[in-house]
Amino acid sequence: MKIDEVEQPGFILKDSLLEEIRLYWNEHIHDLELAKHPVGSKGFFADLDEYRFDKLRYLPEVVDFSGYADKRILEVGCGVGIDLFRFARGGAKVTGVDLAEQSVDLAQKYFAHHDLEGTLQLGNGEDLEFEDDTFDMVYAHGVIQYTANAKKMVEELRRVIKPDGEVIMMVYNRVSWLNFLSQTLGVGLEHEDAPVLKKYSIDEFKKLLENFSSVRILPERFPVKSRLQSGLKAIFFNSFFVPAFNLVPKTITRNTGWHIMAFAKK
Numbered sequence: 001m002k003i004d005e006v007e008q009p010g011f012i013l014k015d016s017l018l019e020e021i022r023l024y025w026n027e028h029i030h031d032l033e034l035a036k037h038p039v040g041s042k043g044f045f046a047d048l049d050e051y052r053f054d055k056l057r058y059l060p061e062v063v064d065f066s067g068y069a070d071k072r073i074l075e076v077g078c079g080v081g082i083d084l085f086r087f088a089r090g091g092a093k094v095t096g097v098d099l100a101e102q103s104v105d106l107a108q109k110y111f112a113h114h115d116l117e118g119t120l121q122l123g124n125g126e127d128l129e130f131e132d133d134t135f136d137m138v139y140a141h142g143v144i145q146y147t148a149n150a151k152k153m154v155e156e157l158r159r160v161i162k163p164d165g166e167v168i169m170m171v172y173n174r175v176s177w178l179n180f181l182s183q184t185l186g187v188g189l190e191h192e193d194a195p196v197l198k199k200y201s202i203d204e205f206k207k208l209l210e211n212f213s214s215v216r217i218l219p220e221r222f223p224v225k226s227r228l229q230s231g232l233k234a235i236f237f238n239s240f241f242v243p244a245f246n247l248v249p250k251t252i253t254r255n256t257g258w259h260i261m262a263f264a265k266k
């Protein structure tokens, strides 16, 4: 598949860091290596969905994918569209934008395999082409931490939701079990080589969201057995760390969740 198969005249990035980010994500599609089926096939997307929702078991518990029927949803940084597909399957009118042509192209294929409607296009979350107050919900899961100017993106997400709408976001927690484990065991985290990767404390994330009228923060993503590692570290992680961690009451570990979810009102 060639990058310029997705054509969108007028999509020009003036910021060189954003251009670097775009190039990186064109070559590092999130979770791509986890799929067993050929890239772009129906089975490929089923693999990615299965992997994602096994790893992120919390996600369907805190995000009601089928609760937005007839609502307008925008996903910024939609990747290959795994989450957006679930919203669309639940009846939402969905739009997905991403900087990376490869992702947009794959997301279009995913929807086409299932005859599902959705607008999937190139777009920069720091400079959205939509009018103010357009969407009932805007979703940006694992995106703000990778963009050049997080504040600019967050303000754009806020601008395009309707006055009674909601923005749902996720960034990585610097003060988390996974960051601690990665530093003590020397295990690399996914996409640590991305041009931008910022991890936040809960307070830093709240500060970033200070212009919203209300924000509910929910740290999530606690240890589950990993398919990514192998060898002694994997045995330690899967057989000792995961069961031991999960014995500790959530009231103690809650703020160490790797994913800081935020549910924000305009």
Ligand SMILES: C[S@@+](CC[C@H](N)C(=O)[O-])C[C@H]1O[C@@H](n2cnc3c(N)ncnc32)[C@H](O)[C@@H]1O
Pocket: 021, 022, 025, 026, 030, 076, 077, 078, 079, 080, 097, 098, 099, 100, 103, 123, 124, 125, 126, 140, 141, 142, 143, 146, 147, 148, 153, 191
């Ligand atoms: C880790 S992936 C997450 C993809 C998807 N949201 C998920 O949860 O699987 C980060 C995505 O954010 C996109 N991205 C980064 N900066 C962006 C920006 N300024 N505008 C739009 N997309 C952006 C990347 O192209 C990439 O697809």
